[in-house]
Amino acid sequence: MKRNLKWFVCLMVVVGILASPLFLATPSSADKLSEAIEQGITDGKIDKKAEPGFLGIPGAPKVSYILGFLWAIWVGWIFSTVGAFGGIMAGVGHITIFGLGDYAKDFGKGYPMNRLVTDSIRVSNQWLVGLSGLISSTNYYRMGRLVAPLGMCLAIGGVGGSWLIPDLTAGKISLKAYIGYFGIAVLVLGIILFRETTKAGQAKRKKAKEAAAAFEKEAKKGGETTQGVKILEGSWTLMFIALGVVVASALWANLAGGGKWLAYALALIGWVLTFFVGTIRFTFFGVEFKFKAYIPMLGGIFIAALASFLGVGGGFLYVPFLTSVAGLPMFLVAGTSGLVVLVGMIVSIFSYMVGKGVPVQWGFIGAELVGIFIGSMIGPRTSKYIPDIWLKRLFVVLAFYVGIRYITKGFLGYSIVPPF
Amino acid sequence: MDFVSGFVEAIDYFLIAPYRWPGNPVIGWWTGTAVLAAWAALLGKITIALVFRVNRSYIKETVGEVDQRHTQSMNALKAGDRAAYRAINRLANEAFGKSFFLQVAMASASLWPVPCALAWLQIRFSSIQFPLAVDLPLVGHNVGASFIFIPLYILARIMLGKVKPRKGNRE
Numbered sequence: 350m351k352r353n354l355k356w357f358v359c360l361m362v363v364v365g366i367l368a369s370p371l372f373l374a375t376p377s378s379a380d381k382l383s384e385a386i387e388q389g390i391t392d393g394k395i396d397k398k399a400e401p402g403f404l405g406i407p408g409a410p411k412v413s414y415i416l417g418f419l420w421a422i423w424v425g426w427i428f429s430t431v432g433a434f435g436g437i438m439a440g441v442g443h444i445t446i447f448g449l450g451d452y453a454k455d456f457g458k459g460y461p462m463n464r465l466v467t468d469s470i471r472v473s474n475q476w477l478v479g480l481s482g483l484i485s486s487t488n489y490y491r492m493g494r495l496v497a498p499l500g501m502c503l504a505i506g507g508v509g510g511s512w513l514i515p516d517l518t519a520g521k522i523s524l525k526a527y528i529g530y531f532g533i534a535v536l537v538l539g540i541i542l543f544r545e546t547t548k549a550g551q552a553k554r555k556k557a558k559e560a561a562a563a564f565e566k567e568a569k570k571g572g573e574t575t576q577g578v579k580i581l582e583g584s585w586t587l588m589f590i591a592l593g594v595v596v597a598s599a600l601w602a603n604l605a606g607g608g609k610w611l612a613y614a615l616a617l618i619g620w621v622l623t624f625f626v627g628t629i630r631f632t633f634f635g636v637e638f639k640f641k642a643y644i645p646m647l648g649g650i651f652i653a654a655l656a657s658f659l660g661v662g663g664g665f666l667y668v669p670f671l672t673s674v675a676g677l678p679m680f681l682v683a684g685t686s687g688l689v690v691l692v693g694m695i696v697s698i699f700s701y702m703v704g705k706g707v708p709v710q711w712g713f714i715g716a717e718l719v720g721i722f723i724g725s726m727i728g729p730r731t732s733k734y735i736p737d738i739w740l741k742r743l744f745v746v747l748a749f750y751v752g753i754r755y756i757t758k759g760f761l762g763y764s765i766v767p768p769f
Numbered sequence: 770m771d772f773v774s775g776f777v778e779a780i781d782y783f784l785i786a787p788y789r790w791p792g793n794p795v796i797g798w799w800t801g802t803a804v805l806a807a808w809a810a811l812l813g814k815i816t817i818a819l820v821f822r823v824n825r826s827y828i829k830e831t832v833g834e835v836d837q838r839h840t841q842s843m844n845a846l847k848a849g850d851r852a853a854y855r856a857i858n859r860l861a862n863e864a865f866g867k868s869f870f871l872q873v874a875m876a877s878a879s880l881w882p883v884p885c886a887l888a889w890l891q892i893r894f895s896s897i898q899f900p901l902a903v904d905l906p907l908v909g910h911n912v913g914a915s916f917i918f919i920p921l922y923i924l925a926r927i928m929l930g931k932v933k934p935r936k937g938n939r940e
Contacts, residue, residue, distance in 0.1 A: 429871040435870060561838060561842075672859070678861075715884035718884065722876075728874070729824055
């Protein structure tokens with residue numbers, strides 16, 4: 350526990366250092382925004398006299414706070430009934446429902462206002478995810494379920510991935526392409542959900558429940574529930590160095606004016622170092638576990654990259670990755686991944702807001718948060734009337750619809766499902 | 770004027786009052802922002818307490834399922850049944866996902882006042898800049914109102930956490 354505490358304090362300090370400048374972004378954001386507005390006016394794409402809308406841009410859609418609030422209730426309802434799909438729905442709201450997607454697209458590929466609005470949508474999603482990660486990681490710390498070496502290896506990959514992707518793609522991806530990639534992610538999630546609703550998926554689930562029932566007696570005996578994690582083997586020094594190097598790469602990339610190659614080199618060095626950490630062995634509930642340090646590191650890179658690119662949390666990917674691929678018990682993964690999501694999102698938001706000067710509309714995020722927690726109170730009350738399988742089927746249909754619509758809109762330029 | 774703009778205008782009078790209490794503008798700034806941070810922390814705390822109360826039985830149920838599946842999977846592993854462990858671990862994973870996202874959604878109850886306060890500060894004080902002792906890269910030598918609000922909010926949260934000792938199981 351003492352080691353966990355030290356690790357937690359260290360991470361919180363890093364988080365604090367990274368988080369505080371996020372709120373300082375106003376001067377550089379304002380400049381980027383006014384530059385983009387000026388260019389729009391000069392090119393005749395923005396009418397100077399039009400009424401200001403989203404982010405104060407003249408002629409931009411006036412995002413209704415009431416609509417944002419109502420949509421967020423829907424998002425909160427999904428979060429509290431089905432889970433991960435809520436993050437996707439938050440993204441759908443920002444892109445489609447509030448009319449920001451079509452507005453940004455009108456400026457054409459590569460145009461500054463298109464890039465600014467696209468990045469603002471991503472950052473708005475990330476704020477929602479990051480704030481949630483903050484609370485959930487605090488809860489898991491209280492429950493004593495943060496596993497330091499696992500968290501460090503994930504973070505080594507995740508921190509690098511979450512600054513590299515925004516750095517390589519911010520301003521280079523048009524909203525059209527972003528929508529297409531977002532659609533692919535939604536469709537993949539829909540396919541995963543669909544597999545669970547098929548006969549084979551249901552049979553598998555039934556078998557698992559039978560197996561669980563077989564171990565029910567021992568479960569009732571309890572007895573060993575107080576046993577925590579005990580680390581037996583693992584190179585702490587190398588892990589700390591590797592983590593320090595990738596955090597330095599993120600800071601260098603965001604704060605230093607030039608010499609980007611050094612940031613790339615540092616991230617690469619951190620990742621390579623993890624291969625030399627070797628195997629980590631620990632006991633949990635009296636059972637011994639081991640994993641190669643580079644496995645969560647590689648997972649961390651891929652997941653954080655995807656999460657920060659799409660502006661959604663990686664939590665829904667971290668947990669299945671580590672339980673299915675690395676074969677670790679759910680509790681070890683669950684508590685730790687919340688913290689990694691938080692660190693990853695902070696680095697990513699930092700990269701966008703401070704590094705790239707992307708603005709967000711605070712009042713709107715506030716209205717959305719209110720909607721989400723109201724939705725989370727409605728969810729438990731309605732879910733008892735709707736069987737789990739039907740909830741899943743509902744979201745399979747939604748995921749296929751949203752996925753196909755976004756993929757075709759993003760890559761073909763038109764939707765093959767209504768509204769066209 | 771939409772409902773939110775109307776609401777912001779209505780509470781503006783209330784929020785700006787502490788800024789005017791002391792005669793000195795600098796002391797007034799610190800007092801007002803500290804009161805704003807205290808309100809944000811208190812409001813968040815009240816809301817999350819309310820949400821937990823409303824959802825208590827459901828949270829207990831979901832967290833209970835997560836715990837049960839976890840213990841079952843560990844028992845399977847201890848018994849050497851690797852296949853059962855993997856299958857039950859998957860169920861545990863699913864139960865955790867449900868419980869996790871429910872709590873994530875509920876977590877927004879404690880944080881919603883922060884962006885609202887930041888939005889109000891943006892409306893009220895966006896033109897005011899505070900000089901820093903050192904020049905920070907990318908930021909320059911001036912910072913906005915939020916720079917002072919956030920540390921004060923964190924301080925208010927810590928102090929509020931200490932005022933009332935927690936009782937019972939947090940889960």
